[in-house]
Amino acid sequence: MKSITQLWFMRALSPLHVGSGSEIGIVDLPIQREKHTQFPKIDSSSFKGALRSHYYGKWEEQNKLHNVFGSDAGAKDGAQAGAISTSDCRTLLFPVKSMKGVFGYVTCPYVLDRFNREMAAYGLALRLPVPDLSEGDVAVSSDKLLITRKVVLEEFVYSAKQSSDVTELASRIAKYFDADPSITDRIIVVSDDEFKQFVELSTEVNARIQINEETGTVTDGALFYEENVPVETLMYTLFHIGETKSIQDGKREHLGYPAERVKQELNQSFPNVLQVGGNATLGRGMMQIVSAEEVLV
Numbered sequence: 001m002k003s004i005t006q007l008w009f010m011r012a013l014s015p016l017h018v019g020s021g022s023e024i025g026i027v028d029l030p031i032q033r034e035k036h037t038q039f040p041k042i043d044s045s046s047f048k049g050a051l052r053s054h055y056y057g058k059w060e061e062q063n064k065l066h067n068v069f070g071s072d073a074g075a076k077d078g079a080q081a082g083a084i085s086t087s088d089c090r091t092l093l094f095p096v097k098s099m100k101g102v103f104g105y106v107t108c109p110y111v112l113d114r115f116n117r118e119m120a121a122y123g124l125a126l127r128l129p130v131p132d133l134s135e136g137d138v139a140v141s142s143d144k145l146l147i148t149r150k151v152v153l154e155e156f157v158y159s160a161k162q163s164s165d166v167t168e169l170a171s172r173i174a175k176y177f178d179a180d181p182s183i184t185d186r187i188i189v190v191s192d193d194e195f196k197q198f199v200e201l202s203t204e205v206n207a208r209i210q211i212n213e214e215t216g217t218v219t220d221g222a223l224f225y226e227e228n229v230p231v232e233t234l235m236y237t238l239f240h241i242g243e244t245k246s247i248q249d250g251k252r253e254h255l256g257y258p259a260e261r262v263k264q265e266l267n268q269s270f271p272n273v274l275q276v277g278g279n280a281t282l283g284r285g286m287m288q289i290v291s292a293e294e295v296l297v
Helices: 042-058 062-069 111-119 164-177 192-201 259-268
Strands: 004-012 084-086 090-098 102-105 137-140 150-153 154-163 187-189 204-208 224-228 234-241 243-247 252-256 272-274 288-295
Touching: 004 164, 004 259, 042 192, 042 272, 062 192, 062 259, 090 111, 090 288, 102 192, 102 252, 111 192, 111 288, 137 164, 154 164, 164 288, 234 259
Parallel strands: 102 187, 137 154
Antiparallel strands: 004 234, 004 288, 084 234, 090 102, 090 234, 137 187, 150 154, 204 224, 243 252, 272 288
């Protein structure tokens, strides 16, 4: 059975809140994070659910939806597995306020190494350069963010140098976004520990309230704080397309939808922008999606 693996890049066009539930702490409604790194992510189930919702509004034929995404929960006429699966959406570039140039896209050697390992594991050709960093230094893709050989991110000052590896890194990513100069000029590679600190402390935290409709004032006890992944965050996910299948009378049956046909069905209504996560009516969670590379396995 042939399957198709695709790499997708995703860039946040608005703040993104894919929640992990409520917590007791400063932030009542935190975002989803990897347990071992605390890097922001989007669970594969959350992303696939958003994608299914998009196609539900595009496809009038429920059979097509079930063939591609699987049957609805509790289906009585035979369970059917979906033909697609997705990985978690992982953070690749994270925007951080800069004293010069407004903001920089921050990443680190661990994130780049992990990206390359995943591409190799699935047979995809794309690799990203991983620069060597001197202790306490950072490497940048251009001099647009530099102030006398230093870069200032939030309240932190770093010695910085322009690196050919980071310039090439920026070029390889930006080509999927029409060589966007906001990417080519802004990439900064910091240490793993510095990156972890930025993704933990530089997200958006917004105060939310509820207004009493009768009095026009804040409802008692209705104040809460919600965390969002900031605009411009760039993530990636691996998208796997197989043939459609179902189980009837305890036997597996193939329905004649090979991976290439499933891909064609998806591409006919492929979203350039997808709403992911909560607060859709507030404009949250608008993600630009770009198909980068694919391989047949």
